[in-house]
Amino acid sequence: MNGSPVIDDTILFVGLGRMGGPVALRLAQAGFDIHIYDVDRAVVGQLAARGLIEAPADRLAHLRYRRTLLCLPDPGVVAGFLEGRSLERDAGYSRTVADFTTVAPSFAGHMQRVLIDQGVDYLDVPLSGGEAGAASGKLVVMASGSRAGFAQVEPALRVAGNIVHYLGEIGAASRMKAINQFVYLAYNACFAAGLSMAKTAGLPEAVTLDVLRNGAPRHPLIEDRLDKVLASGGKEGFAIWRCLKDLNCLEDVQPSGLPGSLLDAIKLALEEAKADGLGSHDILAIGALPDM
CATH class of the missing domain: 1.10.1040.10 (N-(1-d-carboxylethyl)-l-norvaline Dehydrogenase; domain 2)
Structure with missing residues (x-):
């Protein structure tokens, strides 16, 4: 990885649509340090006006975050985002990607295999409860993947939703x-x-x-x-x-x-x-x- 590794606990939140935007805002209001990213510049500006910080280009390019939360429209967008990062291994810190996107179990397994080779732990973490639940924190959160990866993101998940279930091996949550x-x-x-x-x-x-x-x-x-x-x-x-x-x-x-x-x-x-x-x-x- 180019440059010194960044090892703070800032969370990168990618995808600020009907579900992602409210969840990112709730996390920020709960005291988490959040950097945000979305291809829609308008929605980034709206959340920036409420105090959230846009992800610096260099950190985003190399995914220099311990924890990244994705809330994207479909698996193709997820793959496009992750494959566009310079994900080189770095022994300085671990990285976990928790994907709120609704994906197929086979996709979740594929992404876990691809990312683990690059030093990134991937979890599938779909949500249920709709926009109202995202805004109020009344979401059911289903998570699967490694236990260590789940431990990394669990505090944020318990703010995103009021019911959190860890289901074991990758794909189970999907x-x-x-x-x-x-x-x-x-x-x-x-x-x-x-x-x-x-x-x-x-x-x-x-x-x-x-x-x-x-x-x-x-x-x-x-x-x-x-x-x-x-x-x-x-x-x-x-x-x-x-x-x-x-x-x-x-x-x-x-x-x-x-x-x-x-x-x-x-x-x-x-x-x-x-x-x-x-x-x-x-x-x-x-x-x-x-x-x-």
């Missing part, structure tokens, strides 16, 4: 996140399918929504966001393209005791909606919500 997303998306897909069935049957949309929201199907998975989705015409919420990305992480875990067609049916409905130009709409758009 499997857990994929199962979490499957349950969440399956409920939403079934709710949307019910709306579509009612529309085909000629039943009043307002009555259908009232029955589903107040009868046995009512559930916080819908109730805490349905009004927002309706008000935006389906353009706010859990975008269909994001749903497909998450479901694709179920690469080596299939629903046990359920027909294999269940997952396929959900994917097909989402893919058809995406093909119809609804990729940026909430998953409930596949049920033709009123006013869409």
